[in-house]
Every structure is written in structure tokens, then in C-alpha cells.
Amino acid sequence: MAHKIRFLMAFMFLIIPTAASLAVAQANRPFYEGKTIRLIVQTGTGTTSDIAARVVAPHWTRHIPGNPNIVVQNMAGAGGIVAANYLYNIAKPDGLTIATMGRANYLDQMVAKPEVKFDFRRFSWIGSFNRSPMMIACRTDSGYTTIESMRAAKSLPRFADGATGSIGFVFSELVAAALNLKFKQILGFVGGGRALDLAIERGEADCRATSDITVIRPPWPGWVGKRFVSFVVQQGPKKSRLLPEEVPTVYGVAPPEAKPVLTLLDIMLAYTEFDRPYAAPPGVAAEQLQILRESFEKMLHDPKFSADAKKIVDWDGSYLSGAQLQKKIEQTVTQPPEILKRVKEILE
Template sequence: MSISGKSTLAGLVAGAVAAFGTAGVPSAHAAYFAGKTMKIVIPFGFGGTYGKYARVFADHLPAHLPGTPNIIVQEMPGAGGVKAMNFAYNVMPKDGLSLLEPIDTCVIVQLMQADKVKYDVRRFTWLGSSNQTNNVMVIRTDAPGHSVEALMKGANAIMGSTGPGSDGTIFPRLAAGLLGFSGMKVISGYKGSAASMLAIEQGEVHGAAYNWLAWSSSVPHWFSGDKPVAMPFLQAGLEPDPDLPDVPLLGRLVAAADKPLVDFVSTNGTLGRGLVVPPGAPQAVIAMLRTAYDAMNADPAFKAGLDKLKLRLVAKDGKTIQEVVDKAIDGARPEIVERANVLIYGAKG
């Protein structure tokens, strides 16, 4: 069944509202999604964890939605993920059939790159998250600067990044500014984490910064054996990743006055990999989507799908993530945002 015009949409939503909460699967719910093709937009290429999680979402979310719609995934890389964020906020249909897997740096970018951002992350509705993980800098073992100590002495390190709004730019530049990595440079423009990892393997760049799951699920062989190809040498998060207890945590290396700045930039680890609906979607549809997302996170089949791709499941509901986002935006002190802008982008916000 197709939706043609606002009156039809309103009628279906009204029916869903009236039926919501009744036993079984109300016909109004099934009618809204049945026969439809939903879309998940991802902000980077398919090869990284955004693409991998999106494909598992697309495989398993329909089973928990009435009417069992089909879901396809569309990549929209550009500007470190900001292109997809802006598109979802301003252009994406508001019917709840189009979803976005947001960049985990969306809060940081909104506060520090206001001239490039055309969204307010607080107005997206978060369905939930399925993973939280620290951002980790990895570097080739044959690079001149392959440790914090070497980089603090001025050793060179060229880091690959997808764009200015990505972890791959934000974390290296922040660490360079706070710890004095004068020889660290960032090259942007890679389509996704897979492309920059290939560049590392080919010796085009020395390293990059991504969430730890991107590294451990894509190139675990790099970190094993007598002569590992690369090594994790610095992580950003509120606590060390359980897999990396011995890798230095940025927040424990900086001066006490700079710890609030590091904590602010570390909010991305909490957001992780999840889905949002653009502002304006009907509340009844949002309720169905949130219920379905929670059910998916609790489904053993979903966990098995993630396991096949070596992905981790750390579930949080949409309300919890929404509160984290609102608190981060509303509580960001201007002086912290300004200092972060200077360190990362070389200019005041």
C-alpha cells in the first residue's frame, strides 16, 4: 500500500494512535509499514562499522516492525559525515520510513563547526544505540612516531581521515594540541574507514583514529604475531576500553585543567552506532520504531548477526541516548568549546 498525500498519512497515524497499546499487532500499525521500503542513510562508505551495523539493522529491524517492511541502506559520505547529517535534518522525508545512522561526533561538530552544520542534534529522535566504544589511534609499528613518548619528542606521524567532522580528524588534532605532537599531521578525504585502513596498509599514511571496534573487526591480524603491522597507542573515552586496559587514556595524560575538554570530546563513545529519525516524524510512528529497536537489541538473532561480522552489542535505549545528547549540548561551557575549536580547527568557534 502506498501513501499519497498528507491526509492518508494522517489517517494511518491517527489509526495507529488509537490502536496503540492493544494486544497483538494492531491492523493500523501493520497498515502503516506493510509493503513499504524503508531506508537507512549512513554517513560513510559501506566498508566501515557504520555500514556494517546498518546492514545488520536492515536485516533484523523489520522482524520487529508490524507489517515487516523491507529496509535498504544508502551511503552518503562527505565532510566527515556532516553531509548526511545535514541531508537527514533538512531533506529526508519526515514519515518515519527514512532513518539515519548519525555520526558519533554529531554533538562535537555542532558545537565547533556551526558554519558547516545545518542541523540541531537535539531535534533528531534517537531510537537507540547498539554499541559504545572508545576512539583509538592506531599507527604502523614502523612509523617514526609509534608511541606517545616519541610523538611528544616531535616524531612524525601522518594520519588519514574521512573529513573535518570525523573522529579521524578530531582526536589526532586534539591530542596533538594537548600533548605537543608537533610532528603529527592529518590528511582528509578518505571515503571511509576501510579506505584509510587500506592507505595505512599500503604505507600511504602512518595511522588513523577510529572506534576500537572498527579496528578489531576489520584488521585484527594487524595486532597479532611476532611482528604486528600496527599498534593502538592512545585512546579517548571516559574509561579505558575493556579490550585495551594498557593503552594510555588521553584524559589521564593531560593537565587537570584540560580534562573537562577531553570529557566533552569523548561524548561520541556513548552515542556509538544507532539510528535516529529526522524532526517532524509522527509520534505514533516514533513509538513503534523505538519499541522495535529495543526488541531488536534484545533479539538473539540480532546478536548473532553482529557476531558474524565481529561486531559488539552494547545496547542503550533511545531515551537514554537523547538525554546524553541534550545534556552535552546544553551543558557545554563556551570556554571549553572555544579551546577545542582552537586546538582542532585552528580558530575560534
């Protein structure tokens, strides 16, 4: 009996340190080791958002302690609202589901669209990269090559766009209001940017409002080379590196009385400062959110990622950290009733 007791005591002395060692090892194990992160994309396959997310995934995992597997899943619908609703209401706040967000979906919230089931401010924002300011370009042979020529013209410049709620429509209408211009909106073009380009080519419209990144994508390089189009005005206040230096900004040429319109411009085009935003559900633990934010920012400073991102969106290195993005969205979405009313009037 004494022999058995001595044997059991010896066995316990052996397993207790082993169990303690395992517990310490488990505690020191990175949270994301052996786990899979699901990265939801708010658009279908083949879009710039989708391509960018698939470039981000392998670079990002290298900077997350534990190197989790990141799986991309497309969840298109309602201009990004479907994915945002899912992330806000269904996805678990366990740090294992993140999403690339529709950058302008905060406007859907501000105008109280019934399908919106989220508060953009409450997402756990991880960070964003790239800026994408707006500009207006017109066919050179239309004669609308400057703000002055638009103002002096006998007929109104015709702008091609899809619908009144589009960002191109919003920008052109705000520019018209700020600079005391009048435009004729030709709406109903279906098929995105290419459909609008074709409208310009065919002479169905004279002008188009779009983001500056458009100029690096076909057919724009050829258009610019042949002087088929002229750049009339750009968003600002900071000038785009992709446009000629002499192209004026709305802020630079707007009269003092246009200040209320410029305030609306700041709000409604705030998304141009966060072109590729990433978020997790509300309520993610602070430790996990910090890991995601820090690893995302480390990725943005990785030369290998920078090279790939430049190929997709001609990235200039601009980005917002998670904290900066959270603050920007909070300031943008939180507005007094009179501003919300004006935003709704413009978008409707």
C-alpha cells in the same frame, strides 16, 4: 409497505453490529500493520553503516507490532549532512521514515557549517548500538611505542590523516594537548582507512589515530600478530576490550592541568558512545516513537540479531536507549559560547 420497513429494519440490525465490529477491529489493528518504513542510510552502499542497516532491517521488523516492511535507501553526501537535512526538513514525521545518522554530525552543527540545516537535538532519537572509542597506534620500528618514547624522541611522530576536520586528526591533536606532546600531521591521504594503512606500511607516516574496531579488520590482525604496530594510548576513561589491558587511557595519564582539554575530548568524541545511532524526524507522535524505541531495544536483546551484529562490528552488547541517546546528545551539543569557539578552532 410494512413488509419493506420490517426488511430494512432487519437489514440495519445486521449491518450495524458488522460495522461496529469492523471499527473495533480497525482500532485494535497495529499502527504499522500493512505499512512500509523507509530506512535511510547516510552513506553509500557497501559501507559499514549500509551493511549494518541491512542487517538491522529484517530483525527490527520482527519486533515492531504489525511487522511492517522496512526498505533501505541510501542517501550519501557531505559526510551524512545530506541525509540529516532531508530527515529534518523534508521527511514527514509520520513514523514511516527513519535514518541511520552520521554519528559526528553534531560537530558540524556546533561549528555552524553553512550546509547544516538541522538541530541535532531535535531529532526523534530511537537508539544506538555499539561503542567505538579511539586509540593511537604506531609502527613498532619507529620507536614511538609509548607516551614516554614520543616525548623523548628527537624527531616528531608523523601522523597520517585525510584532513584537519577528521576525527583521527581531532583525537591526535587533543591527545597532544592533554599530554604535552607534539605531532607532525601528514595530511591529504585520500581513500579512507585503507589509504592511511598504506601510508603506515610504506613508511610515509609512523602513527595513526583510529577507532578500536579497526584492529579486527585487515591488515591489522596480521600487524598485531607480527608486532608491526604498537598501541600507545587509548581514549578511555573505560578501557577497550579489543586492546591489550596495559594500553593506558588519556584520562589515566593526563596531568591535572589538562582538565579543560579532557572536557573538549568528552564533547568532541561523545559520538564514540553512540556508534550506530538511529533517528526519526522531529515531531513524530509520542505513540509511534515509543513503538520504534521499544521495538529497537527488543531487537538489541534478540540473540539472532546479536550474532549478526557481532559479525559486522564485533558488537559487545553495548547500546543506548532512545531516551539515553536523546539526553546524551542534548548534554553534548548544548555548550557555552567559549566551548563552541574552541571546538571551531580545533576543527578548522
